[in-house]
Amino acid sequence: MxxxxxxxxxxxxxxxxxxxxxxxxxxxxxxxxxxxxVAGDRATAAxxxxxxxxxxxxxxxxxxxxxxxxxxxxxxxxxxxxxxxAVTSDIARVFPATLELATVGIVFGAAIGIxxxxxxxxxxxxLADQLVRLMGLVGYSAPIFxxxxxxxxLFYARLGxxxxxxxxxxxxxxxxxxxxxxxxxxxLLAGDWEALRSAAxxxxxxxxxxxxxxxxxxxxxxxxxxxxxLSAEYVVAARAKGLSEARIVWRHALRNAAVPLLTVVALSxxxxxxxxxxxxxxxxxxxxxxxxxxxxxxxxMNAVLGGTLVVGAVFIGINLLSDLLYRWLDPRTR
Amino acid sequence: MVIKxxxxxxxLHRAGEAWQVFARNxxxxxxxxxxxxxxxxxxxxxxxxxxxxxxGELLSTRLLPPSGxxxxxxxxxxxxxxxxxLWGSRITLFIVVLVAVLAAPIGLAVGTAAGFFGGWVDQLLxxxxxxxxxxxxxxxxxxxxxxxxxxxxxxxLAIAITSWPxxxxxxxxxxxxxxxxxxxxxxxxxxxxxxxILFGHVMPLALPSLIxxxxxxxxxxxxxxxxxxxLGLGAQxxxxxxxxMIAAGRAYVLDQWWVAAGPGVAxxxxxxxxxxLGDGLRDALDPKGSD
Numbered sequence: 038m039x040x041x042x043x044x045x046x047x048x049x050x051x052x053x054x055x056x057x058x059x060x061x062x063x064x065x066x067x068x069x070x071x072x073x074x075v076a077g078d079r080a081t082a083a084x085x086x087x088x089x090x091x092x093x094x095x096x097x098x099x100x101x102x103x104x105x106x107x108x109x110x111x112x113x114x115x116x117x118x119x120x121x122x123a124v125t126s127d128i129a130r131v132f133p134a135t136l137e138l139a140t141v142g143i144v145f146g147a148a149i150g151i152x153x154x155x156x157x158x159x160x161x162x163x164l165a166d167q168l169v170r171l172m173g174l175v176g177y178s179a180p181i182f183x184x185x186x187x188x189x190x191l192f193y194a195r196l197g198x199x200x201x202x203x204x205x206x207x208x209x210x211x212x213x214x215x216x217x218x219x220x221x222x223x224x225l226l227a228g229d230w231e232a233l234r235s236a237a238x239x240x241x242x243x244x245x246x247x248x249x250x251x252x253x254x255x256x257x258x259x260x261x262x263x264x265x266x267l268s269a270e271y272v273v274a275a276r277a278k279g280l281s282e283a284r285i286v287w288r289h290a291l292r293n294a295a296v297p298l299l300t301v302v303a304l305s306x307x308x309x310x311x312x313x314x315x316x317x318x319x320x321x322x323x324x325x326x327x328x329x330x331x332x333x334x335x336x337x338m339n340a341v342l343g344g345t346l347v348v349g350a351v352f353i354g355i356n357l358l359s360d361l362l363y364r365w366l367d368p369r370t371r
Numbered sequence: 372m373v374i375k376x377x378x379x380x381x382x383l384h385r386a387g388e389a390w391q392v393f394a395r396n397x398x399x400x401x402x403x404x405x406x407x408x409x410x411x412x413x414x415x416x417x418x419x420x421x422x423x424x425x426x427g428e429l430l431s432t433r434l435l436p437p438s439g440x441x442x443x444x445x446x447x448x449x450x451x452x453x454x455x456x457l458w459g460s461r462i463t464l465f466i467v468v469l470v471a472v473l474a475a476p477i478g479l480a481v482g483t484a485a486g487f488f489g490g491w492v493d494q495l496l497x498x499x500x501x502x503x504x505x506x507x508x509x510x511x512x513x514x515x516x517x518x519x520x521x522x523x524x525x526x527x528l529a530i531a532i533t534s535w536p537x538x539x540x541x542x543x544x545x546x547x548x549x550x551x552x553x554x555x556x557x558x559x560x561x562x563x564x565x566x567x568i569l570f571g572h573v574m575p576l577a578l579p580s581l582i583x584x585x586x587x588x589x590x591x592x593x594x595x596x597x598x599x600x601x602l603g604l605g606a607q608x609x610x611x612x613x614x615x616m617i618a619a620g621r622a623y624v625l626d627q628w629w630v631a632a633g634p635g636v637a638x639x640x641x642x643x644x645x646x647x648l649g650d651g652l653r654d655a656l657d658p659k660g661s662d
Contacts, residue, residue: 055502
């Protein structure tokens with residue numbers, strides 16, 4: 038057990054160092070000279086050299102990498118050129134918006150995707166199965182930013198059913214105190230029901246859209262896990278015992294499929310945190326994705342790489358968490 | 372006169388059987404048909420496109436709705452959208468082919484080497500693969516494209532760098548099972564070198580699973596490329612890249628919906644085609660993977 042744990046920690050460390058190495062190297066291949074962007078293009082050669090010395094740019098690459106790792110370990114991702122703030126505090130400010138969006142998305146995707154997958158497995162080869170497959174195929178094939186644009190044009194502009202871009206109507210923006218950074222929670226804490234309704238109506242469309250993309254994956258995996266369980270011998274035994282079909286499917290088979298399903302849900306959650314980049318751009322959602330894209334457009338490399346690093350770290354963290362959960366829930370892996 | 376070896380006949384026979392399984396799947400045939408259609412349209416774009424894809428009549432044909440002359444309408448620069456979509460199919464095809472040509476051989480080489488040699492080679496290569504696998508693909512592609520500068524070649528490079536790890540995993544798994552086979556032991560006894568076994572026997576056998584996976588990945592590659600284009604990091608204007616066309620239509624989506632609708636439908640249909648084709652190939656070449 039201890040050895041396994043040590044192995045896990047070692048591979049985790051290696052992955053994190055790999056992540057750091059990649060963001061570091063990307064930062065080094067940028068065609069613009071980092072010293073030039075600090076000193077400005079009117080700096081003299083001597084000033085440039087001083088800045089270069091100051092940033093450690095004339096040291097060997099491995100020394101620079103060491104400095105970079107040490108800085109990141111202290112939570113220092115550099116300053117953003119665009120906002121003038123430390124990238125770390127910028128990210129802390131925008132991350133809750135992404136978290137809220139992705140969480141609504143995964144709840145939507147799992148709550149609908151799992152029952153759909155079970156349904157498709159029970160009705161294998163029939164119309165229901167084909168319909169679920171078609172839904173999944175559309176989810177795998179449609180560009181999310183385009184669906185978002187079209188949905189915005191239809192449900193917001195034409196039908197007026199949902200709130201538009203942004204997280205809440207502008208009128209509420211400064212009346213609701215930001216305590217958790219999660220808009221729904223903040224509105225609840227403030228006891229402001231009007232604001233809550235506004236926030237929910239803004240969240241429902243991007244949330245549902247993100248959820249649809251995880252639904253495609255979750256329902257497909259649920260179907261395949263359930264098909265495996267439903268052909269197992271214990272299902273035959275349960276049928277012979279006279280259990281109702283509903284009980285067999287929902288109580289016995291789904292429960293056995295639940296453990297691998299949890300991994301699938303965790304992985305799609307991590308995927309949504311990443312996938313929100315395009316969705317946030319379309320819906321003007323002030324989260325991490327929009328932060329990164331804005332930084333990209335103004336060549337703010339510190340912010341881009343800081344954001345990349347955070348998303349990568351969250352990705353690795355969720356992977357690890359689902360791995361640990363799997364081991365804990367499934368006694369066979371111990 | 373060339374004498375065909377029995378091996379060649381066996382391969383031909385197996386390919387014939389796979390084709391029969393594939394052809395029974397009607398959706399897969401539709402996918403294959405659409406992919407072939409895309410190739411033909413891309414090839415014939417200069418002759419098929421009714422208008423200039425990059426130069427429009429700003430004064431007379433700006434933002435026209437679909438009509439008899441402009442089947443899919445015109446955009447804000449007065450350019451015919453159908454013509455742009457036809458020319459854009461070349462870019463899509465270019466991206467897909469180039470990513471496959473770059474990423475698949477890397478994955479195949481890394482995976483077969485790791486599986487075949489085992490030991491520390493395996494450890495090293497698979498650790499490296501895991502590191503790349505842990506990255507969120509779009510974000511890494513974003514950061515790379517931002518660092519290398521916007522442009523279609525850099526977008527392709529970024530996507531290829533994020534695409535090879537799953538191929539390496541598959542190639543390794545295939546190699547591990549092939550390595551144990553009796554006929555590998557037999558040719559080794561017959562004096563075949565490592566190189567010959569690896570290139571002549573292991574790689575060809577690992578190829579079908581890899582092809583299936585690459586085909587299934589095509590849709591994801593197209594969507595990532597379109598996403599990069601949409602964010603302004605892929606092909607640059609006035610190039611008729613589909614993702615960038617959607618971005619250009621964004622401002623007019625409320626009133627002139629056709630500007631963004633056309634390229635979106637094009638991306639969707641092509642991704643769907645590759646997904647259907649990939650599903651069919653998987654069922655035909657790799658029966659274990661179906662369901």
